[in-house]
Structure formats: C-alpha cells, structure tokens
Amino acid sequence: MHNSNADDAALTTDVVVVGGGPVGLMLAGELRAGGVGALVLEKLVEPVGHDRAGALHIRTVETLDLRGLLDRFLEGTQVAKGLPFAGIFTQGLDFGLVDTRHPYTGLVPQSRTEALLAEHAREAGAEIPRGHEVTRLRQDAEAVEVTVAGPSGPYPVRARYGVGCDGGRSTVRRLAADRFPGTEATVRALIGYVTTPEREVPRRWERTPDGILVLAFPPEGGLGPGWSSSSTGHSPAADEGPVTLEDLGAAVARVRGTPLTLTEPVSWLSRFGDASRQAKRYRSGRVLLAGDAAHVHFPIGGQGLNTGLQDAVNLGWKLAARVRGWGSEELLDTYHDERHPVAERVLLNTRAQLALMRPDEQHTTPLRGFVEELLGTDEVNRYFTGMITGTDVRYATFAPAASARPHPWPGRFAGGLVLSRPSGEPVPVAELLRSARPLLLDLAGRADLREATRPWSDRVSVVAGEATVEPPAQALLVRPDGYVAWAGSPAATADELRASLARWFGPPANREPVGHQERAGRRGRPLSALKPE
Numbered sequence: 001m002h003n004s005n006a007d008d009a010a011l012t013t014d015v016v017v018v019g020g021g022p023v024g025l026m027l028a029g030e031l032r033a034g035g036v037g038a039l040v041l042e043k044l045v046e047p048v049g050h051d052r053a054g055a056l057h058i059r060t061v062e063t064l065d066l067r068g069l070l071d072r073f074l075e076g077t078q079v080a081k082g083l084p085f086a087g088i089f090t091q092g093l094d095f096g097l098v099d100t101r102h103p104y105t106g107l108v109p110q111s112r113t114e115a116l117l118a119e120h121a122r123e124a125g126a127e128i129p130r131g132h133e134v135t136r137l138r139q140d141a142e143a144v145e146v147t148v149a150g151p152s153g154p155y156p157v158r159a160r161y162g163v164g165c166d167g168g169r170s171t172v173r174r175l176a177a178d179r180f181p182g183t184e185a186t187v188r189a190l191i192g193y194v195t196t197p198e199r200e201v202p203r204r205w206e207r208t209p210d211g212i213l214v215l216a217f218p219p220e221g222g223l224g225p226g227w228s229s230s231s232t233g234h235s236p237a238a239d240e241g242p243v244t245l246e247d248l249g250a251a252v253a254r255v256r257g258t259p260l261t262l263t264e265p266v267s268w269l270s271r272f273g274d275a276s277r278q279a280k281r282y283r284s285g286r287v288l289l290a291g292d293a294a295h296v297h298f299p300i301g302g303q304g305l306n307t308g309l310q311d312a313v314n315l316g317w318k319l320a321a322r323v324r325g326w327g328s329e330e331l332l333d334t335y336h337d338e339r340h341p342v343a344e345r346v347l348l349n350t351r352a353q354l355a356l357m358r359p360d361e362q363h364t365t366p367l368r369g370f371v372e373e374l375l376g377t378d379e380v381n382r383y384f385t386g387m388i389t390g391t392d393v394r395y396a397t398f399a400p401a402a403s404a405r406p407h408p409w410p411g412r413f414a415g416g417l418v419l420s421r422p423s424g425e426p427v428p429v430a431e432l433l434r435s436a437r438p439l440l441l442d443l444a445g446r447a448d449l450r451e452a453t454r455p456w457s458d459r460v461s462v463v464a465g466e467a468t469v470e471p472p473a474q475a476l477l478v479r480p481d482g483y484v485a486w487a488g489s490p491a492a493t494a495d496e497l498r499a500s501l502a503r504w505f506g507p508p509a510n511r512e513p514v515g516h517q518e519r520a521g522r523r524g525r526p527l528s529a530l531k532p533e
Contacts (some may be wrong), residue, residue, distance in 0.1 A: 415478075
C-alpha cells in the first residue's frame with residue numbers, strides 16, 4: 001500500500017488533471033473514489049455553455065449507474081430508443097436488440113453533463129479551480145510538475161501523475177511531445193445554436209447534392225423567441241476563423257436550396273471538420289492522455305464524449321491503484337492497451353459513416369440504399385448498434401495464465417447483471433460497484449474461492465448470490481469499471497483466482513486486512529496556499 005515519505009511533502013496533489021470538461025471531471029471523480037487526491041486545472045473562467053455533444057450512449061448510461069449518478073442525469077431528460085447510422089433514418093439502430101437494463105440513449109446537453117460531473121467530483125473531494133492555465137510541463141522519475149498561469153500569477157503544481165483531458169488541441173499532449181498522427185480535414189462544417197421566427201421548420205436531417213443539413217431542437221426548450229434550431233451545414237472548403245450568423249445562414253441556404261431566416265439571440269457558433277487523429281501512445285512516463293486529447297474524429301453518432309468518458313473510467317481506478325502502491329506499471333499500461341483499439345475503431349466507423357453521407361448520387365446513394373437494407377436485419381443492426389453505443393467492447397488484455405482454463409466472460413461488461421442474494425432479493429451488480437471497489441461474485445457457493453480472496457480483503461469485496469449468465473460461471477472477478485477480470489468454471493481452482501487477483505489488484509496484503517477507506521487520499525494544499533513564482 002502507499003506510504004507517505006519525504007517526497008510527499010513536496011507534492012501538491014496525487015494527480016493533476018488538465019482540463020475541466022466532462023472527461024477530466026469524470027476522471028477526478030474516479031480518482032477520488034479510488035482514494036487519491038485530484039486537482040483539476042481548467043483554463044476557462046466560465047464553462048463555454050455549448051451542447052455539441054448531447055447523447056449519452058448505453059455503455060455510458062450503464063457506467064453512470066455503476067456510480068449511482070444515473071438518476072441525476074435522467075431527471076427531466078428525454079431518451080432515444082434508437083439512432084440513425086450515417087444519417088439513415090428510415091432504418092436506424094434499434095437499441096432493443098442490445099442485452100442491457102438501459103436500452104436507450106440519454107439526450108443530455110453537454111453543458112448539463114459537465115455541470116453534473118463537476119458537482120459529483122466536488123462532492124468526492126476534488127479541487128476544480130477555473131481560470132488556471134498550464135503553460136509548462138516536465139516530469140522526472142518521481143513526479144510531474146506543471147507551471148500554471150493563475151489569476152494571481154504563475155505557480156507550480158507537483159503531482160505523482162498528470163493527465164491531459166484538455167481537448168483536441170491539447171497543451172499537455174504538445175508539451176509532452178506526443179505524436180498525434182492521422183488524416184487532415186477534407187470536409188468543413190458550421191454549427192450554431194440560433195433562433196428563427198419560422199414556425200414550420202421541420203426537425204430533420206437532409207442530404208442534398210450540395211451538402212448535409214441537420215435541423216434539431218434542444219430537448220430543454222427554446223433559446224430565445226421563436227423556434228430554436230441547431231443547424232449544421234457541410235461544405236468542402238469553408239474558411240477558418242470566427243463564424244458569423246451570416247456564414248451559417250449562407251451555408252444553410254446553399255445546402256437546403258432555400259433560405260432559412262436566422263435571428264438573434266445566438267447562443268453559439270462554431271466550425272469543425274473531419275480530421276481524424278489519434279495519439280500514438282496514451283501514456284508517456286507519468287503523463288497520460290484521455291478524451292479528445294487522445295483522439296479526435298468527425299462528430300457523427302455522438303461517440304466522442306462517450307469514448308472519452310469511458311477512457312476516464314478505465315484509467316481512474318488503475319491510476320489510483322498505482323498511486324496507492326498496489327497497482328503495477330503493467331496495470332497502468334493496460335489503459336493504453338485497452339482503450340487505444342476502442343478509439344481506433346471509433347475513428348474508423350466515423351470515417352465510414354461520413355463516406356456514406358457524401359452527396360454523390362452516382363456512387364454513394366446506391367451504397368446507402370444497400371446499407372439501409374442490411375440494417376433491416378437483426379444481426380447487422382445489432383452489430384452496428386453495439387459499435388456505436390459501446391456495448392460491444394470486450395477488452396483483450398485478459399489472456400489467462402498458462403495453467404488457467406480460458407472462459408468467454410473475461411473482458412466483458414458485468415455491470416448489467418442482476419444478482420439474487422440468499423435472502424431472495426435481486427440486487428443489480430451496478431449497485432454493488434457504487435464504491436468503485438472490485439468484487440468477487442460467488443455464484444455457486446465456492447468457499448474455496450472466497451477464502452482465496454481473503455488476503456485481498458482490503459481491496460476486494462466478496463458477494464455471494466446467484467445470477468444467470470451465459471456461458472455459465474461459478475464466480476466472476478469484476479473490476480471497478482464493471483469489466484470481468486476472471487471467470488471461474490466448475491473446474492476453476494483457487495490458485496487460478498489468486499493469480500488473477502495478483503495481476504489486477506496487486507500482491508496480497510502483508511498485514512491484517514483493514515477497511516478499504518484506510519487512505520482517504522491527499523486533497524493537496526489549497527490553491528490559496530500556493531504562492532506565485
């Protein structure tokens with residue numbers, strides 16, 4: 001376990017998170033759940049307030065349920081039971097085909113997601129100062145040190161690890177000299193949250209010979225007088241620079257074929273493209289990347305925010321374990337090993353969807369018709385739905401030891417299982433993971449497996465009950481992020497379980513077990529105590 005030493009005195013916090021958007025805030029909450037200190041530095045004094053990302057997909061919904069946050073997010077929120085693929089509405093994705101307790105996407109504006117995650121992180125004990133920008137970064141064998149430009153002048157922050165959650169133009173990634181290879185943008189798009197006095201504007205997605213247009217209305221209501229609209233016009237060569245209301249109006253008219261009156265107030269105007277990039281490595285020593293700092297792509301299918309939030313949940317418990325001393329370097333490396341392929345696939349499918357959206361009647365339109373036909377079959381629809389909603393993720397870092405017998409469950413998400421306790425009361429496994437503490441689910445009364453877990457009782461809880469799982473398993477070892485680390489067949493031995501416990505949750509304790517709150521985590525010196533250089 002982590003022991004304080006002389007080096008700790010010089011530390012500001014355990015982990016400095018750069019970027020106070022949803023990904024950084026989710027990570028801060030996970031770090032605090034793991035018992036370590038988290039300081040989130042956000043350069044913006046106030047949230048931007050835009051809602052470019054407004055969909056929380058099934059796996060994110062399931063993850064919020066793991067932490068007891070789902071009710072906050074669903075309060076007053078509309079949900080969607082399906083979504084289009086590449087703008088194909090006539091035969092969209094069917095969430096009813098997914099094996100989940102939550103077959104829907106939550107239509108939560110990004111600004112609300114950010115506010116709720118900030119609330120959660122602060123409740124957990126994270127510090128989140130705004131108006132504090134990182135300008136320099138260096139690391140040594142013991143820590144990461146950043147120089148921060150704060151309201152009262154520059155000051156240093158020293159932490160055991162640093163994580164860049166600061167977006168596609170990540171300062172952390174640049175300062176750490178991490179490569180960000182990929183493809184340049186070939187399509188430019190304009191987006192705006194504006195108002196229109198026109199009352200008969202259809203809420204729809206249009207693909208025309210001159211581009212693509214999306215007209216939508218925020219679920220929370222209007223932004224001003226008249227109808228509110230979110231409009232995206234695509235054009236191959238828009239200029240860089242600030243977007244004006246006239247720019248957006250011209251793009252909408254060109255794509256739509258007829259003008260649409262756009263008026264003040266304007267909540268937000270921006271541009272984006274289809275550049276597709278991914279960091280070569282998500283970890284460079286003591287510096288890690290998550291969310292858009294690690295991967296950017298065309299925002300089709302609402303996958304960017306969801307992928308970033310899953311990055312945070314995968315990284316949080318591993319980084320906390322490393323700081324506390326029982327997590328190995330190899331464990332921390334599995335963050336890249338598990339999450340890099342997931343984002344790589346997101347980049348691939350967003351490029352494929354954009355190719356299907358191009359306004360090419362001779363080639364693309366027939367292909368769209370073919371894909372639409374395929375989406376009408378359950379097997380194909382389930383495949384695409386799992387890909388977009390993140391429910392098909394199965395991590396491939398669970399190769400068993402040579403003596404172990406392979407089982408299909410390791411790497412799969414178990415947060416959706418429901419356990420029947422001896423009392424007969426059904427308990428969702430998601431509720432058992434609220435504390436972000438690993439679980440051994442004893443599904444067959446295996447006293448030998450429960451006993452084997454005893455030396456890890458300071459880190460791992462044991463819960464007995466019954467659950468119908470296919471293929472059958474007598475026990476499941478579940479990580480804090482809800483994924484199965486080990487599954488026991490009827491022939492499974494205690495030694496196999498011990499090997500998996502050691503791999504994922506460190507060596508057994510060499511002292512009497514104590515409660516898992518034995519180290520509350522360093523919150524760090526308050527910023528008011530940090531003097532400018």
